[in-house]
Amino acid sequence: MSLLTRRRLLRRAALSATAAGVAPAGLAGAAAAGTVASAAAVAGCDDTPDPHGDADPDGALRFPPGFGWGAATSAYQIEGAAKEDGRGESVWDTFSHTPGRIRNGDTGDVAADHYHRYAQDLDLMRDLGLRSYRFSISWPRIQADGSGRPNQRGLDFYRRLVDGLHERGIAPMATLFHWDLPQALQDTGGWENRDTAERFGDYADAVFRALGDQVPVWLTVNEPKTVVQNGYLWGHHAPGRQDPAAAYLVAHHLQLAHGLAVRALRATGGPGRIGPALNLHPCYPADETAEAAAATRLYDGYENRLYLDSIFKGAYPEDVLADLGAESRMVRGVRDGDLEIISSPVDLLAVQYYTPIYVTGQGDTVRRWPTSEAEWQQIYPEGMYDILTRVTRDYGRVPITITENGLPCPDTLGADGTVDDRARIDFLRDHFAAAHRAIRDGVPLESYHVWSLLDNFEWAEGYEQRWGLVYVDYPTQRRVLKRSAHWYRDVIRRNGL
Known part of the structure; x- marks a missing residue:
């Protein structure tokens, strides 16, 4: 890796790794197709109503x-019970207990205490x-040291x-x-x-065999x-490294772990x-x-195509x-057969925007x-449309699920016992x-x-940012439905806006 590339990657991390938010930067419109244009042209969209829409x-x-x-x-953001029932230590236990790493010195030791209150949360x-x-x-709750029975x-x-x-x-x-690697690994x-990817395949197999009949x-x-x-670039998440040379080897091994897990599920014959x-x-x-067009193309390569192309096309860009x-x-770390494993056919793609x-x-x-309160997050609902249409256009009609999208708000519990988070409602309405x-x-x-069901431990931000539909009063662990939760319940009941 050249010194120029190393500096570029560190600068990119500083710009786009999001200073400890839930989910940093991402997908490019026409950049993946080799062309760049305005947001509307990228998506091939305008605001003309579709007469055939529902x-x-x-x-x-x-x-x-x-x-x-x-x-x-x-898990780490809500469960708590960090040392109970055989759970081992994760990298986030280590990282959050390291002075200066997490805002206000917060940890996920208790979080939203979901491990003990899951039945209440299920009722919510x-x-x-x-x-x-x-x-x-x-993972450390299933295998304390990342391997074995x-x-x-x-x-x-x-x-x-x-x-x-x-x-x-x-x-x-x-x-x-979801990032909680066993510290032993x-x-x-x-x-x-590379062995960590192999261990992940074994862990996946154990979970599939225990729960696969009940998880669709x-x-x-x-x-x-x-x-x-x-x-590994910016260092504000576990394990807290700033090492560009290691970072993209890590990317390959994470992709390899993905492919090994896909193969493990297929091997079980589960549904x-x-x-x-x-x-x-x-x-x-x-x-x-x-x-700018050329720079955007390469930016998109690091942000998106590095992961999408390997999974859906069997090649890195x-x-x-x-x-x-x-x-x-x-x-140098890519071996013969690795990309065949990584591109093992999947059934769906989860998109987080x-x-x-x-x-x-x-x-x-x-x-x-x-x-938003997360300074890295620009509020641009059109980007949701651009992501979804781009993926379908460039990678085929793979079924898609949105698994994260949300907004942090300065939520406070009012004297009347309610939480008025109108900004979250507006955000979700526009993205829906x-x-x-x-x-x-x-x-x-x-x-x-929607991210997230509950207010929770928000990684390097600790408990400073609240993203939940449900307010958590951390000293008492009392749950309160926010105004957005009541609104969302009506959206679900109507199946729309």
Whole structure:
């Protein structure tokens, strides 16, 4: 890797890895096709109403029958019970207990105490009318050191959770890895070590054999790009490294882990569907120059095509490989047969959208839209449409589920016991409308999971940012439905806006 590329990657991380948010940068409009244009031209869209759309005469937007309205969480962010029932230590336990790493010195030791309060949370989901619930399984809760015989107490917890979802008519959607790598594996090299991907395949197999008969949809690796950028380029997520040479070797091993998990599910013969969970956001040129177009193309390669092309086309993008250099650890780390494993056929793609990216001719980024409390998040609902249509156009009609989309708000519990988060309602309404238009224009979108069900431990931001539909009063762990939760319940009941 050249010194120039190393500096470029560190600068890109500083610009796009999002300073510890839920989900950083992502997918590019026409950049993946080799052309760059305005947002509208990228998507091939305008604001002309479609006469064949499924809007009611009163203007209401109805989603397809059976659309999977849901909400999402992750294990480390809500479960707590960090040292109970055989759970081992994760990289996030280590990272959050390191002074100076997390805002206010917060940790996920207790979080939203979901491990003990899951039944109450299941009732909240039922009362909201959720049709789907996307959660993650804690690898160190299943294998304390990342290998060996699975911990039955850990499996039993997730079996109770899954059974409770079915009892309430909610479809489980389980993510195998949402960043909580067992610390024991990190101690032997973590995702820089190819063996970690092999261990992940074994872990996936154990979980599939224990729960596969009751989980209809599995997601493999959540946002591999965030682990690469935030964990190994910028260093504000676990394991807290700033090592570009290691970062993209990590990307390859995460992709390999994804493919091994897909193959593990197929080997069990189970009925579940499986796919990756990728944070994908549109990249647009900041101006009309050829330099901005070229820079956006490469930016998109690192942000999106590195992950999409390997999974759906069985090859890494040539421009990214050339930029990394033939002697990079990633390029040298790819073995014969790896991309065949990574591109094992999947049943669906989970898309997570938070913000667009605007790229200058120098490869820097600029902001064009208002930002949320998470300063990296520009609020641009059209980006939702652009993501979904781009994926369908460039990678075929793979079924899509949105597994994260949301907004942090300065939520406070009022004197009357309510939480008025109107900004979140406006945000979701606009993004739902964009998703509806994508469906109307041929995108096979099956479900939509709001981030997040509960206020939770928000990684490097600790408990400073609240993203939930449900307010959590952390000292008492009392749950309060926010105004957005009541609104969302009506959306689900109507199956539309």
